[in-house]
Amino acid sequence: MRKEVVVKEAMKSNPVIVKPTITVLEAAKLMREKKIGNVIVVEKKQPTGILTESDILKKVVAEGKNANEILVEEVMSTPIIVTDPYIPVEEAMKTMGKCNIRRLPVVENGELIGIITHKDITRISPILNEIAREWYNIAKKDESHLRAQIFSGKCEDCSSLSTNLKNVDGRLLCENCMDALKYQ
Ligand SMILES: [Zn+2]
Secondary structure: OOOOOEHHHHOEEOOOEEOOOOEHHHHHHHHHHHOOOEEEEEEOOEEEEEEEHHHHHHHHHOOOOOOOOOEHHHHOEOOEEOEOOOOEHHHHHHHHHHHOOOEEEEEEOOEEEEEEEHHHHHHHOHHHHHHHHHHOOOOOOOHHHHHOOOEEEEOOOOOOEEEEEEEEOOEEEOHHHHHHHHOO
16 A cells, blocks of 8 residues: 655645735835745744735735735734644645645644645645545635634633644634643
8 A cells, every 4th residue: 555645745844934924015125036826924933824816815905905005914824723743644635625724834843844735745645636626615615624724823711822822712812822721
């Protein structure tokens, strides 16, 4: 039987990152220069958000705002779903499908180490691409699957950064706040 490929073997290392406090214009220039459609926003080595072309188009351009005055953190999508580097690519693909996303930042020991995309996985496993079709449902996200994911960003209770936010009754909480709940 073929050995299972894990995320770390298929991901791209050194993804293009930006700080949350640069302007959208600066981020857009970087995206053009690198010929990429999105950048991961990183604070203290932890991914806190993602800025895509679509965010820029919808939240800045279409709103008539000046990209030179808006900061990345004002329009980025946050918090973001992240993945562990040692899960099989099939699991990562399933998460992308069920949560209706195309890329997952990879986090190890609380730091961003890479990014894995739908494309990276289909390249190494064309068969998985066929299977993945049924996981993707353009109409809706799978809420139960979405709730089970690990997010990276700010805790909704204490506002501290965490790469291990989990959904507790609809709120994304860090480990400390989760522990505190247990002892209440
Ligand atoms: Zn917290």
